[in-house]
Amino acid sequence: MIQPGDREYDSSRVVWNAMADRHPTLIARCTRVVDVVTAVRFAREHDLVIAVRGGGHSVAGFSTCDGGVVIDLSGMRAVEIDPAKRIARVQGGALLEQLDRAAHEYGLACPVGVVGHTGVAGLTLGGGMGRLQPKHGFTIDNLLSVELVTADGTVRHVSNEEDPDLFWGLRGAGANFGIATTFDLRLHPIGPNVTTATVVFPSERAREAAALYRELFRSAPDHMHLGLSFGPAAGGRSTTPGQRAAGTVAVGSTHVGDQQDAERDLRPLRGHVDPALETLTPTTYLALQKMSDEEMAWGKRFYMKGAFLDELTDAAVDRAAEQGSIAPDGCSISLWAQGGATWQVAEHATAFTGRAAAYWLGAEAFWTDRERDGEYIAWGRATMAALKPFTRAGNYVNDVVEQGDDVVRAIYGDKKYERLRTLKCTHDPDNAFRMNQNVRP
Numbered sequence: 001m002i003q004p005g006d007r008e009y010d011s012s013r014v015v016w017n018a019m020a021d022r023h024p025t026l027i028a029r030c031t032r033v034v035d036v037v038t039a040v041r042f043a044r045e046h047d048l049v050i051a052v053r054g055g056g057h058s059v060a061g062f063s064t065c066d067g068g069v070v071i072d073l074s075g076m077r078a079v080e081i082d083p084a085k086r087i088a089r090v091q092g093g094a095l096l097e098q099l100d101r102a103a104h105e106y107g108l109a110c111p112v113g114v115v116g117h118t119g120v121a122g123l124t125l126g127g128g129m130g131r132l133q134p135k136h137g138f139t140i141d142n143l144l145s146v147e148l149v150t151a152d153g154t155v156r157h158v159s160n161e162e163d164p165d166l167f168w169g170l171r172g173a174g175a176n177f178g179i180a181t182t183f184d185l186r187l188h189p190i191g192p193n194v195t196t197a198t199v200v201f202p203s204e205r206a207r208e209a210a211a212l213y214r215e216l217f218r219s220a221p222d223h224m225h226l227g228l229s230f231g232p233a234a235g236g237r238s239t240t241p242g243q244r245a246a247g248t249v250a251v252g253s254t255h256v257g258d259q260q261d262a263e264r265d266l267r268p269l270r271g272h273v274d275p276a277l278e279t280l281t282p283t284t285y286l287a288l289q290k291m292s293d294e295e296m297a298w299g300k301r302f303y304m305k306g307a308f309l310d311e312l313t314d315a316a317v318d319r320a321a322e323q324g325s326i327a328p329d330g331c332s333i334s335l336w337a338q339g340g341a342t343w344q345v346a347e348h349a350t351a352f353t354g355r356a357a358a359y360w361l362g363a364e365a366f367w368t369d370r371e372r373d374g375e376y377i378a379w380g381r382a383t384m385a386a387l388k389p390f391t392r393a394g395n396y397v398n399d400v401v402e403q404g405d406d407v408v409r410a411i412y413g414d415k416k417y418e419r420l421r422t423l424k425c426t427h428d429p430d431n432a433f434r435m436n437q438n439v440r441p
């Protein structure tokens with residue numbers, strides 16, 4: 001138990017997004033399932049707000065609160081691998097790097113996100129996108145079961161066999177229904193060697209880059225993850241009125257298939273006339289999974305807006321290139337192609353909404369100076385407003401910073417939202433778990 005005045009209080013209340021600077025009354029650092037049960041019962045008896053902390057990466061700052069209890073699972077990070085069954089048993093406070101490292105020892109991996117210090121729990125309960133998704137789906141597509149402490153303080157085992165309805169809700173809206181203390185996740189043989197390639201153009205050539213990206217999406221095998229990103233050129237935006245702002249657009253891929261084929265498969269990203277940059281990097285899957293850890297380090301301020309797109313038209317590319325070019329340093333617009341294994345699961349099969357789209361898009365802003373909050377948030381909002389006409393309904397819950405019933409309904413769409421409300425009424429009628437994109441009972 002950590003309280004205000006304790007030596008560890010300030011370091012323990014910090015979460016990844018520096019925008020969420022809150023002061024809980026109590027931080028309950030759990031090391032066993034029974035601690036989680038006790039913390040839930042205590043908070044409920046004393047009518048205290050509950051925030052649940054896995055990896056602390058919530059972009060909206062949901063894993064902390066003012067004046068309530070943070071149920072902190074950072075003392076529960078064990079990962080056990082069953083190499084014969086290819087299953088990982090992961091505790092609710094584990095980070096991706098712990099799962100990645102443990103599985104890698106056996107030449108295995110679970111599809112998770114791309115930054116090592118992200119929590120497995122929040123990522124999985126929201127969906128889980130990453131480099132392996134075209135080949136093996138989202139994290140939820142590899143989720144076998146969850147041990148869950150529910151609002152009444154009981155411990156339940158939830159899977160497709162035991163409680164298909166709740167398991168449906170856990171896969172995309174999971175933070176609403178309890179505290180996950182263990183996840184069983186399916187693993188796949190990956191690596192150890194993988195290859196990445198990137199080609200970067202000035203944003204004047206954005207349409208050419210997008211054409212290459214679309215062609216790769218049409219023809220590339222599922223062991224290639226495909227990204228397209230827009231941002232300001234190094235050195236920042238142009239300040240001369242009338243002068244075209246300088247931005248860049250990058251097409252990138254991670255190849256996790258047979259490495260003998262990597263050079264051949266990645267050839268479309270090579271040999272372009274006069275690119276700003278071209279790279280081909282053999283590496284290991286584990287190194288790649290940690291490659292962005294420093295850039296995405298704790299302590300920065302962060303804002304984002306996400307969306308799904310059915311197609312990538314030239315008009316959308318023009319808007320993205322413009323917004324990338326005028327962005328303050330630390331901002332970018334990224335697209336990830338979906339398809340592959342993510343399309344093998346039906347849209348209605350899980351609460352997650354948006355897998356049927358061709359592309360996920362995120363406009364992300366990082367900065368450090370509190371006084372520039374307005375500028376960066378305004379860029380994020382203006383960027384999504386500019387791209388809105390090209391997006392489809394639905395949102396990835398883990399991207400959404402704004403809150404409110406309408407926001408949550410828009411994430412899932414009316415039909416799924418109503419089903420989630422029914423589930424919420426059954427499993428958490430008093431809304432004990434509300435520090436999340438909240439489905440109100």
Ligand SMILES: Cc1cc2nc3c(=O)[nH]c(=O)nc-3n(C[C@H](O)[C@H](O)[C@H](O)COP(=O)(O)OP(=O)(O)OC[C@H]3O[C@@H](n4cnc5c(N)ncnc54)[C@H](O)[C@@H]3O)c2cc1C
Pocket residue numbers: 016051052053054055056057058059061062063073092093112113114115117118119120121122123124125126127128129130174175178179180181296398399435436437
């Ligand atoms: C730098 C960075 C990189 C990212 N990269 C990716 C990516 O590649 N792919 C992707 O899909 N997403 C990515 N995300 C989004 C990420 O998936 C979400 O922010 C996710 O919620 C983080 O989980 P966490 O456990 O670290 O977060 P926390 O802040 O601890 O929790 C997030 C939410 O989940 C709830 N929660 C946490 N633990 C539990 C638990 N054990 N049981 C029940 N509820 C719990 C919390 O109450 C909160 O509502 C990234 C985010 C950041 C900041």
